[in-house]
Amino acid sequence: MASTVAVPVAPTESDSERCEGEEELRGNEAEEEINQQTGPIAAPSQNRLVKLPLSRIKAMMKADPDVSLASQESVFIIAKATELFVEMIAKDALVYAQQGKRKTLQRKDLDNAIEAVDEFAFLEGTLDA
Template sequence: MQQSQVLQAFWNQQLDTIENALPEFKAHALPIARIKKVIKSDHDVKPFMISAEAPMLFARACDIFIQELTLRAWMHAQDNKRRTLQKSDVATAVSKSDMYDFLIDIVPRDLDIPTVPTTPLVLDAFPPYDVLPAAASSPTRPPPIPPPLQPDQQFLLITYHLDAPPHRFLIKRR
């Protein structure tokens, strides 16, 4: 079955479920207290009261949203002949549909790039910033620029005294 047919069947099933199901106001997949916090976090909603039905409807909408995004990611995993859902499947599902454009900044797109293990930084590899070559020692020139960082490395520059060179510490990304 094509992806559009699978999605159409999903939405038909959701519509049937909504029309034929008895309203269950007590049982939810998502915690209602957390849903209320999300609703109240919007500055436009904060000064107003929230009806009792709004968190229930919002929880159901979130549930359907999660199911559809998971279905799209699952179809991508099946296209790649896998039976395990990966982060890259979710990223591809987000990038293939304009409806999920608001998630582009949240879901990283560079998941297919293999991560390189981070190696500790050798401080001797960089010249101290206060020891400049004779030609570059004029006060108008900035200190030399260290080599570019790898994509998986970040450094924190800490200067203890104004006269001391900055020290670099490796920070591993999570």
């Protein structure tokens, strides 16, 4: 007959620590659910969905004579689109900065990104002052 040997296993974390971690995880999941249900306006400041100030975006939108009203949803969408646009052009410019063995973006990196990517063609000449 084969005999079995019990080998003690050292716990990596105590039961109380594991329970606290699970409760914290559940709390974070509940917070995310609340944020999704209430939308971007009622989201807490630490988990903002948009990093740009919505009040400034709304002010810029209203500066256009063709815009008479701007709903909160439209302001949010414009802010999010702006963030994504800035992120995209910054990532493309970062490639050129890294090719020059630099960590800091310079104007020439943005110029190179604008020239290289067809989607940025509408920006050609905008940095010329």
